[in-house]
Amino acid sequence: MRVAAAWQLDVRPAGVDGSGTLLIVLGGRWRIDQDLPSAGTLKARLAAPVRRLGFDTSALTDWDSGLLTFVTGVSKSCAEQGITIDGSGLPPGAQRLLAMASAVPEQKLAGRHVGRQGIFAQVGEATLGFFRGAPQMLGFLGEVVLSLLRLLSGRARFRARDLWLEIEEVGPRALPIVSVISFLVGLILAYLGADQLKLVGAQIFIADLVAIGMVREVGALMTGIIIAGRTGAAFAAQLGTMQVNEEIDAYKVLGISAIDFLVLPRMLALMLMVPLLTLYSGFIGMLAGLLVSATIFDIGIFEYYTETLRALEVKQFAVGLSKGTVYGAMIAFSGCLRGMQCGRSAEAVGHAATSAVVTAILLITIAASIMTIVYYQLGI
């Protein structure tokens, strides 16, 4: 919104002898929403022969910060040129506000880097940041392990209510999304198997593929990724906001371990619920496989059922459950770590949530690979 210019600006020498005094005559309306002249336009006039500068504002009708910023700009140019400025011609209110603005000198803060860094500097910073982050992560891991040990020896303090709330939040409330994803993944596995097994006329083995695939690997992996996105991010955001509100500091100064109080219930909730969800996910996946086999590939329901029973052994469940437990721990670890490391701003909370999910998925994938190799070597 610009208002038509109604300002007047005139510069003329004052006095009759031309003693180097310049008078700035300001008139009309000088308000912030106008297209006012910049102080730079006067720069050429504020040079060598001028020694003093005064103002005449008798024709000024209306002013606000628009006038004040202009005068500030002129003062700055004058200071550079060594010109004395006489503000007595300005409206008294303007004089007082200008005095207030210059009462606290500008802070020149050393070491404040502004602007973009070069690519090499950025890569370097990121690398250093990563190596600085690793000990932090290990330190946090150590604290969590100590806290778990305190729990086993019955000395960890947290409220049972918190644990139940977390269990409800991460378990039952995640059932709908876990159901949908597991059903669709089971369906995909069945189709994938049907296509390949048709070549050797062994479509009945769809049941083995779906059962072992879902119970052993895919159920845990899918559940892990869902919960990382759903709960891991929530943990980071909760703890991050607590960090912003100094709630975590409040625990610390009271001598209450924030790890016991905040991290432990979340860790336990996920280590208990993710394996259960994994089991549930496997069951839903097999149901999807059964449905596809019976309706699309003409495999009898009873045949599919007995084949599934034949394929599944206790060890498949043990593998699935162990993976679920480990993934749960990974998710809780990443979520809480990023939450506790959170900075003190809204942006930092968002960053913590993102970083929690990325870290959790990375850790889950690494753990999945290691466990698969180890179980294979052990022949489980």
Next chain:
Amino acid sequence: MHEPAHIEVRDLSMAYGDFVVQHGLDFTVNKGDIFVVMGGNGCGKTTLMRALVGLQRPAAGSVLYSGEDFWNAEQEVQQRLKRRLGILFQGGALWSSLTLAENVALPIAEYTGLPPARVDEIVAFKLALVGLAGFEDFYPSELSGGMKKRAGLARAMALDPDILVIDEPSSGLDPLTARRLDELIMELRDSLGTTIVVITHELASILSIGNNSIYLDTESRTMIATGHPQDALKNGHPKVRHFLTRGGTA
């Protein structure tokens, strides 16, 4: 030229669900007033502010700016009225992803379309006014609580608003900075004719800067006094005198 009163509040009630925070508020703020809203903790001062600035619809009653009823106006009218307000929130409410300069520049750039160089000049001047010259490139998270508050004031004043609504200006400030802020508030009124609504329970501020006030009572949930704070101190309602003397007179 007779102008309608600057801000008129008529029979205003505010409630959260069934819980009535304040009812029957009736007062007028004239142009150039420094109007103090006082009251104990939890009496509804901040809720009143939210109703005044258009953040929370009151349960009943009206808020009029120069005769225009805010809550019954069209959205465009509300937008135009809001443009006349500058608000300083209790915690500063600076946008954490922007630097101080960007925080102050945003309202100016949004509403005026001035060239960037002019905007920078205005930003530098506003920050200097609150004593934060040189902090342009800092993020709010790098500042102390008192500095955030002052930066919030710089943002509230960015557009030289007609009306400045300030929630707890001096909480978290050292006495000297608090006094400087009070002086700045008075100067804004004197030089630019800004009308200022201050929500505070800082006695020194109430008595030195206010020229009109209301007192919101916690028990009866309504206003029990209005007028110049000095008068309220001398011969106001006993509760108000009790408040203004920190419990000195019962």
